Amino acid sequence: MSLKRNVSLATGLRYNGQGPMLTYVLHRIGGLGMAIFVTIHILASFLGGESGVFINTIYENWLFQIFIFFCALFHAINGLRITILDLFPKLLEHSREAIWIEWAVFIPIYGIAVLVIISTAFGG
Amino acid sequence: MTTTKSRSLPLTKRGLNFEMMMWLFTRLSALAMYGLILVAIVGALIMGARTQMNMADVLRWSFMTSSTHVQSTDITDLAPWASPFWRVTGSLLLLLAVAHGVHGCVVIADDYIVSHRGRNIVRLLSIVFMLSMMGIGLYILWTS
Numbered sequence: 654m655s656l657k658r659n660v661s662l663a664t665g666l667r668y669n670g671q672g673p674m675l676t677y678v679l680h681r682i683g684g685l686g687m688a689i690f691v692t693i694h695i696l697a698s699f700l701g702g703e704s705g706v707f708i709n710t711i712y713e714n715w716l717f718q719i720f721i722f723f724c725a726l727f728h729a730i731n732g733l734r735i736t737i738l739d740l741f742p743k744l745l746e747h748s749r750e751a752i753w754i755e756w757a758v759f760i761p762i763y764g765i766a767v768l769v770i771i772s773t774a775f776g777g
Numbered sequence: 778m779t780t781t782k783s784r785s786l787p788l789t790k791r792g793l794n795f796e797m798m799m800w801l802f803t804r805l806s807a808l809a810m811y812g813l814i815l816v817a818i819v820g821a822l823i824m825g826a827r828t829q830m831n832m833a834d835v836l837r838w839s840f841m842t843s844s845t846h847v848q849s850t851d852i853t854d855l856a857p858w859a860s861p862f863w864r865v866t867g868s869l870l871l872l873l874a875v876a877h878g879v880h881g882c883v884v885i886a887d888d889y890i891v892s893h894r895g896r897n898i899v900r901l902l903s904i905v906f907m908l909s910m911m912g913i914g915l916y917i918l919w920t921s
Contacts, residue, residue, distance in 0.1 A: 681885060688878045692910065698845070698921075699913050725840075733811070736804045769832070 672752045676731050683728035690721055715774035722766055730759050799880055806873045813870045814839045817863075824857050842867040845921050864918055871914040879907040 668674070697708040711717055734755045738744050744751070791797065817839035826835050829851040838846045844859035852858065886899045 684878070684881045685885065688882055691874065691878065695910060695914050695917065698917055729811070732807045736807050739804055773833075 672749065676734075676752060676755070679727050680731045680735075683724040683731075686721060686724035687728060690724070715770050718770050719767055722770070723763065726763055726766070727759060730755055730762075803877060803880060806877045810870060810873055810877070813866055813873075816866060817842045820863070820866075825852065841870065843918055843921060859921075867918050868915055871918065872911055875907055875910045875914065879903050879910075 670677070693708060694712070697705045712721075734751050738748060738751060818835060820842075821830065821835050821838050826838075830838075830847075831850075834847070834850045838858075842858075842863040844855050844863070847855060847858045883899060883903050886903075887896060890896055890899055
């Protein structure tokens with residue numbers, strides 16, 4: 654059993670999937686980002702000592718916090734949209750509108766969080 | 778714009794296999810994790826987070842209810858934060874999150890690794906990885 658898709662990478666990158674495609678890509682990036690973060694975090698707290706302290710300094714960096722909070726918040730809100738639409742399939746008729754609602758929820762929360770992270774990092 | 782009606786088969790016509798169970802588990806575990814995080818936030822507010830923790834501390838605690846996540850805050854008495862209730866809550870969140878995450882990684886890997894043999898290797902490795910992460914996580918939660 655071996656699948657062949659016969660689609661080159663260049664064709665894949667040119668595929669114009671619009672809003673739903675964007676959420677799908679960001680959901681994967683967010684999920685992978687969190688999976689890698691949680692794995693390293695569990696291993697670091699298990700090992701402790703110097704390596705644990707070193708990894709902690711990475712978490713405390715404001716750039717890393719902005720990235721991982723994007724992963725967690727987008728994955729959570731997009732996952733909630735997917736869950737609601739999948740458990741109530743009648744709502745799938747409004748899937749485009751659901752994505753607009755999702756961004757309307759995500760952008761203010763994430764914007765405030767980024768402001769707080771930056772002001773904490775540079776305001777002391 | 779043309780409107781398309783959604784098509785969905787009733788459960789009896791779809792059949793119930795392992796992939797379908799995991800599809801359902803992904804959704805239900807997500808809902809359960811929202812619930813556990815909400816319980817952790819409410820619990821933190823009851824235990825005195827309103828005056829002794831900032832928002833970032835509350836979030837760090839709510840994503841994993843381990844008392845080590847409270848050590849660097851103004852909370853002085855860690856005992857209520859290390860109670861068996863919070864250890865069980867944290868353990869549930871850990872088990873759900875690891876299973877949810879490992880299954881997600883297998884789904885992503887299946888898009889790029891398409892040979893039968895390769896997929897079997899991915900499944901074997903992911904089961905070993907999942908069990909070891911659950912073991913290490915539970916060890917940290919119950920000994921810290």
